[in-house]
Amino acid sequence: MGEPYYITTAISYPNGKPHIGHAYEAIAADVIARFKKAEGFDVRFQTGTDEHGLKMAQKARDLGVTPADLATEMSGHFMQMCDKLDVGYDVFIRTTEPRHHEATQELWRRMEAAGDLYLDRYEGWYSVRDEAYYDESELQAGEQGEKLSPQGTAVEWTVEESWFFRLSKYQDKLLALYASGDFIRPESRRNEIQRFVEGGLRDLSVSRTSFDWGIKVPGSDNHVMYVWVDALTNYITGLGFPDEQGDYARFWPADLHLIGKDIVRFHTVYWPAFLMSAGLDLPKQVFGHGFLLNRGQKESKSLGNVTDPIQLAETFGVDAVRYFLLREVAFGQDGSWSPEAIVTRANAELANSFGNLAQRSLSMIFKNMDGEIKPDLPVNEADQALLDAVRQGFDAMRAAFDQLSFSDGLEAWMRAVFACNQYVDEQAPWALRKSDPARMEAVLMILFRVVRDLAIAVRPVVPSSIDALLDQMGQSASARTYAALDDPEWFTTLSASGYKVDKPVGVFPRLELPEVAE
Numbered sequence: 001m002g003e004p005y006y007i008t009t010a011i012s013y014p015n016g017k018p019h020i021g022h023a024y025e026a027i028a029a030d031v032i033a034r035f036k037k038a039e040g041f042d043v044r045f046q047t048g049t050d051e052h053g054l055k056m057a058q059k060a061r062d063l064g065v066t067p068a069d070l071a072t073e074m075s076g077h078f079m080q081m082c083d084k085l086d087v088g089y090d091v092f093i094r095t096t097e098p099r100h101h102e103a104t105q106e107l108w109r110r111m112e113a114a115g116d117l118y119l120d121r122y123e124g125w126y127s128v129r130d131e132a133y134y135d136e137s138e139l140q141a142g143e144q145g146e147k148l149s150p151q152g153t154a155v156e157w158t159v160e161e162s163w164f165f166r167l168s169k170y171q172d173k174l175l176a177l178y179a180s181g182d183f184i185r186p187e188s189r190r191n192e193i194q195r196f197v198e199g200g201l202r203d204l205s206v207s208r209t210s211f212d213w214g215i216k217v218p219g220s221d222n223h224v225m226y227v228w229v230d231a232l233t234n235y236i237t238g239l240g241f242p243d244e245q246g247d248y249a250r251f252w253p254a255d256l257h258l259i260g261k262d263i264v265r266f267h268t269v270y271w272p273a274f275l276m277s278a279g280l281d282l283p284k285q286v287f288g289h290g291f292l293l294n295r296g297q298k299e300s301k302s303l304g305n306v307t308d309p310i311q312l313a314e315t316f317g318v319d320a321v322r323y324f325l326l327r328e329v330a331f332g333q334d335g336s337w338s339p340e341a342i343v344t345r346a347n348a349e350l351a352n353s354f355g356n357l358a359q360r361s362l363s364m365i366f367k368n369m370d371g372e373i374k375p376d377l378p379v380n381e382a383d384q385a386l387l388d389a390v391r392q393g394f395d396a397m398r399a400a401f402d403q404l405s406f407s408d409g410l411e412a413w414m415r416a417v418f419a420c421n422q423y424v425d426e427q428a429p430w431a432l433r434k435s436d437p438a439r440m441e442a443v444l445m446i447l448f449r450v451v452r453d454l455a456i457a458v459r460p461v462v463p464s465s466i467d468a469l470l471d472q473m474g475q476s477a478s479a480r481t482y483a484a485l486d487d488p489e490w491f492t493t494l495s496a497s498g499y500k501v502d503k504p505v506g507v508f509p510r511l512e513l514p515e516v517a518e
């Protein structure tokens with residue numbers, strides 16, 4: 001078994017159906033998980049829903065349902081989104097599960113045993129939307145002069161008895177953590193957090209008495225924990241904590257928490273401080289990705305531009321959407337999508353460039369060689385140059401993906417595809433059919449090899465289309481890893497197996513823009 005690799009997404013608030021931002025994060029995490037699997041890691045991938053807190057309680061009240069029913073219904077939509085988008089998580093965690101209550105209460109007890117929790121009175125500005133308290137100095141004025149959080153959400157003056165966590169005690173340790181390596185990425189977010197912590201940390205209010213939709217504070221039954229204490233703990237609940245053997249021993253600390261830029265503070269200030277207090281290891285990295293905008297605008301109910309990601313996948317095909325999101329957006333920055341941009345990208349790169357290359361190559365082998373694989377044909381200089389170019393493209397893609405630079409990685413992959421198409425044009429196997437049939441066969445065998453290599457390389461991004469292609473190319477399920485790209489025997493073995501290319505079926509259809517209803 002390979003080295004363990006543990007990746008998580010944020011757990012989403014199930015106070016409504018999933019939106020495109022949720023889909024974006026889930027897809028990116030899934031691509032990383034599949035990439036690491038292809039690299040040979042023993043991957044554990046967790047996602048889920050964050051079901052407690054005031055926001056959930058208020059939404060349920062508005063709808064006239066219980067928070068538990070609301071959470072169950074909406075959580076189902078998040079699971080369905082993952083299924084439709086080929087997001088292959090290992091664990092889907094719901095914070096209302098009993099095992100999560102147990103894990104969170106244990107974390108609490110350990111923080112208390114460390115002397116980091118005390119009871120006091122809280123007065124401050126609370127934003128229900130962000131589930132966060134803010135300092136007066138952090139607030140901004142709204143259009144009518146009303147007070148707003150730094151995220152632009154409404155805040156309320158709140159006074160209550162509360163448990164506090166001694167966050168102030170961890171300032172130096174946190175700064176040392178940021179300075180020591182790549183804990184926070186990208187760098188712009190690290191700088192932002194570092195400045196915030198350098199400005200001084202106040203102790204954090206970590207319990208509420210004004211409502212009861214949450215996890216009870218051990219020994220303080222009228223308090224429920226602040227939802228972020230509960231939410232962050234999901235990452236260890238899913239590994240069986242408080243049992244520190246088994247999955248926890250294997251997969252903790254997490255290799256990567258993938259989250260959006262708006263919740264970096266919770267993951268890089270509060271979470272490591274809680275873990276330090278409880279004496280547990282810290283995650284290795286937190287990456288704050290950018291926001292996905294709809295033609296440059298935030299999607300919102302009031303603008304009427306909210307996209308259902310499941311619908312989007314049904315309209316364009318799941319792999320076109322997955323490819324587009326990773327290819328188009330420089331990971332870490334905000335990005336924009338539109339139907340035109342998805343169609344343009346998918347047609348130019350998946351359908352016309354790679355899909356067409358695969359289809360033409362297999363079809364020529366089927367028609368002109370009776371589908372036969374001949375492994376021992378001579379390889380000339382042009383052939384070797386192409387094999388090298390494809391290998392370089394793959395190496396560059398792999399290095400970029402390792403840094404989560406997906407758009408750069410896919411660009412490198414595309415360059416290799418272009419090199420193949422140029423090779424086809426230059427070698428013109430259709431012309432060789434009459435003039436030099438032996439050379440035609442050699443060219444077609446090179447094409448079979450590069451198509452297979454390019455397919456395996458890009459499989460983490462567009463898994464179901466690539467699997468449909470690799471099925472047609474006689475590649476066993478176990479040979480769809482990056483190690484298979486280094487196997488010098490695969491082509492001879494394939495030929496010896498008696499496999500023959502059949503009439504190929506295209507896997508990347510050309511897309512049309514859907515008609516817009518007036």
Ligand code: ME8
Nearest residue numbers: 010011012013021050231232259260261290291292
């Ligand atoms: O924040 N583009 O839940 P959430 C890209 N429950 N990503 C976006 C986005 C957009 N337009 N909008 C939101 C929460 N996100 C907490 C997390 S984790 C212990 C608790 C991202 O449903 C957002 O940044 O509001 C977050 O990473 C995720 O979607 C869930 O957001």
